[in-house]
Amino acid sequence: MHASAESNRQGLSSMEITILGAARQVGRSAFLVSGKETKILLDYGAMTLREPAFPMHVPPKDIDGIILSHAHLDHSGATPIFYLRDGSSLYTTAVSAEITQLLIEDFLKISGFYLPFEYIDLLNMMKKVKPVSLGEEFKVGEFKAQLLEAGHIPGGASIILEDGGHRLMYTGDINANETNLIRGAELEFGELDEVITESTYALTDHAKRETVEAEFIQFAHEVVERGGTLLVPAFSVGRAQEIACVLKAHDFPHLVAMDGMALKTNEILFRHQESLRDPKLFRESIESLEIISGWSQRNKLVKTPSVIISPAGMLVGGASVFYNSEVAKNTRNAIAIVSFQVPGTPGRTLLDKGLTLVNGKPRKVKAEIRRFDFSSHSGRKELFEMFSHIKGKPKVLTIHGEEESCLTFAQEIREKFGFNTYAPTVGEKFTV
Numbered sequence: 001m002h003a004s005a006e007s008n009r010q011g012l013s014s015m016e017i018t019i020l021g022a023a024r025q026v027g028r029s030a031f032l033v034s035g036k037e038t039k040i041l042l043d044y045g046a047m048t049l050r051e052p053a054f055p056m057h058v059p060p061k062d063i064d065g066i067i068l069s070h071a072h073l074d075h076s077g078a079t080p081i082f083y084l085r086d087g088s089s090l091y092t093t094a095v096s097a098e099i100t101q102l103l104i105e106d107f108l109k110i111s112g113f114y115l116p117f118e119y120i121d122l123l124n125m126m127k128k129v130k131p132v133s134l135g136e137e138f139k140v141g142e143f144k145a146q147l148l149e150a151g152h153i154p155g156g157a158s159i160i161l162e163d164g165g166h167r168l169m170y171t172g173d174i175n176a177n178e179t180n181l182i183r184g185a186e187l188e189f190g191e192l193d194e195v196i197t198e199s200t201y202a203l204t205d206h207a208k209r210e211t212v213e214a215e216f217i218q219f220a221h222e223v224v225e226r227g228g229t230l231l232v233p234a235f236s237v238g239r240a241q242e243i244a245c246v247l248k249a250h251d252f253p254h255l256v257a258m259d260g261m262a263l264k265t266n267e268i269l270f271r272h273q274e275s276l277r278d279p280k281l282f283r284e285s286i287e288s289l290e291i292i293s294g295w296s297q298r299n300k301l302v303k304t305p306s307v308i309i310s311p312a313g314m315l316v317g318g319a320s321v322f323y324n325s326e327v328a329k330n331t332r333n334a335i336a337i338v339s340f341q342v343p344g345t346p347g348r349t350l351l352d353k354g355l356t357l358v359n360g361k362p363r364k365v366k367a368e369i370r371r372f373d374f375s376s377h378s379g380r381k382e383l384f385e386m387f388s389h390i391k392g393k394p395k396v397l398t399i400h401g402e403e404e405s406c407l408t409f410a411q412e413i414r415e416k417f418g419f420n421t422y423a424p425t426v427g428e429k430f431t432v
Contacts, residue, residue, distance in 0.1 A: 015166045015432040017194065017397070019424045021045065021055030022074075024403040029075045030055035031170065031196060031399075035163050038141025041066040042159055042170050042196075046077030048107070051114050054078045056426060060087060065140035067147075068092035069172030070156035071099035071237060077107055080117040083124040091138060093147060094131035095155035095272035099237055101126055102264055110317065134186075151175035151185035152376050153238035154275040160189065166432045168194040169390075173400070175375075176382040177209060180245035181238065183277045185378070187385075191392040194432045198377065199401030199423075202409035206379035216372045217250045219336065223368070224254040224305045228332035231367075233320040233347060235313035235339050236261035238376055241269065241282065243309050243338060248285035255306035259292035259319040262311050292319070302326040313339035314347035315356075324350070325358045333367040338374045383409070387417055396421040397430065 014036050021028035027047035033040045039062050047053035060082045068090060069075055079090065079100075092100070104122050108115060132138055134157060137146050142164070147157035152173040161168045169189050174197075178184035206212075223230040234240040240262035247256050258266075266286050273279035292298060292310075301308060302323060312318040324346075327333040341348035349355050351371060355362045378386065387396075396419045398410040406423035414421040422430070 015163050015168065015194070017168070017196070017430045017432065018056075019397070019399070019426055019428050019430075020058065021426060022400045023424050023426045023428070024401070024406045026200060026400055026402065027074045028053060028055045028078070029400060030078070032058055033143070033161060033168065035142045038064045038143055040064060040140055040143060040161070041082075043069055043075040043172070044079045044082070045075040046073055046107070048073050048077065048111070052077070052111050054081075054116075060084070063088050066090045067140070067145060067159050068096060068100065069159055069170065070150065070153055071096045071103055072153065072173070073103050073107055075172065076100045077104060080104065080121040080125045083121045083128065084117060087124060087128050089130045089140070090125060090128050091130050091132050091140065091145065093134065093155040093157060093275070095268060095275045096157070097126070097129045097131060098268045098272070099153075099155065099265065102261070102268065103237065106261060148186040148189075149183055151178065151182060154182055154269055154272065158185065166193045167191060168196070168432060170196040171198050171386075173198055173200070173376070174378050174386070176378045176386060178277055179209065179242055179376070180249050180278065180281060181242045181276060185386075187389045189390055192390055192394040193392065194430075195390065195394045195396045197383070197396060197398055199383075199398045199405045199409045200377045201375065201379045202383055202398070202401055202405045204379055205381050206375050207373050212372050212374060213246050213250065216246065216336065216338075217252060219334070219370055220247065220252060220254075220307055223332075223334040224307065226332055227305050228330065228334055229302055229305060229327050230307045230333070231320065231323045231327045231335045232307060232309045232338055233313050233315050233324065233335070234262070234309050234311060236311040236318075237265050239313060239339050239374060240309050240311060241266065241285070242374060244285040244289060245278075245281055247307065248288060249281060252307070255290060255304065256288070257290040257292055257301055257306055257308050259298070259308065259310040259323075260312075261318065262309065263291060298322060314341050314345040315350065316345055316347075321346075324356055328356050328358070328363065328365040328367050331366045331368070335365070335367055335369050337369065337371040340375070384416070387413060394419055395430065395432065398423045
């Protein structure tokens with residue numbers, strides 16, 4: 001029975017969820033939760049395509065508060081739309097707020113022509129931020145809310161919402177496994193009536209992190225010790241710092257350099273070390289790096305046996321585009337792919353076809369290419385373990401995954417746990 005029909009039979013509920021985005025796809029996460037008197041947005045992200053795409057529209061005057069799970073643009077990137085005039089309070093962790101501003105500033109530089117907001121609207125949004133600590137309870141109208149460690153990136157959170165009679169949990173992007181950089185997700189949610197869960201890797205198990213790290217370190221040794229340069233294109237938030245921590249934790253003895261927007265993320269994380277699993281390891285990792293600040297350094301570095309960590313993680317822009325075109329020319333060199341590569345991006349073309357663009361022309365890459373699964377999302381095993389922790393008989397909505405992933409995950413949760421499950425489409429409404 002469809003959710004709305006079921007709710008009509010049972011009588012009016014005080015909590016309604018509208019799916020605004022991330023339905024059977026990854027990108028533009030956004031969910032509207034409506035109570036008797038209060039309307040809250042959980043995330044309002046963008047699809048960061050050449051021409052960005054956005055969630056379903058909600059009139060800003062209707063919104064009483066926005067709760068942001070984490071800073072990645074597919075969850076935060078369209079939020080300034082709600083601050084063209086005044087706007088309601090935005091609740092998130094302090095580190096998420098700072099990283100969100102950093103990423104949206106960059107989004108405006110790259111895609112500003114296509115965005116329905118400007119820099120002034122981002123500044124208005126930042127004035128409305130109410131920082132919340134993990135574990136702290138806070139009120140938004142009739143709702144009581146709490147953020148729990150999600151284990152995805154620093155400051156990232158799962159969201160619990162209560163209205164007195166019902167409890168909803170939205171995973172955001174979640175990773176149950178701790179990494180060198182951050183703690184694993186908090187999985188004690190208590191009794192729940194509704195779960196909105198990511199499904200990114202619901203059909204895939206990740207390799208053991210210890211194995212991935214050991215293979216990566218061995219590869220880094222091999223490349224540098226044969227006189228090569230190892231380029232690691234990495235997301236500027238989380239992945240770049242994790243790779244630096246992995247190298248430090250394994251006492252990697254050779255030169256490690258970092259470039260690009262990851263350096264600004266480092267500065268933010270130094271101010272918010274409470275969001276990190278091992279602040280001492282982080283400080284030592286960053287302090288031992290060679291920090292790249294100009295072109296003479298870059299030109300010298302690509303000829304030096306070393307590891308270069310540089311955004312963008314999919315080679316779409318940033319300093320890694322330059323490093324890639326130079327590193328690609330020599331068989332001694334190598335490129336380690338440590339981030340997910342969206343189809344159609346230069347990183348995916350490199351991985352699938354061994355091709356890169358040099359002066360606008362496709363060239364066969366001579367450097368060795370290897371992929372390492374440093375995912376910051378729970379895999380299939382961890383997602384099912386998460387559901388084994390859940391108390392009660394919640395309705396489950398599977399989102400933030402490819403269509404097959406969302407549909408299959410919903411079916412498997414229903415079969416394994418007996419929960420009512422749905423892989424929703426954009427615009428569908430569900431009552432709790």
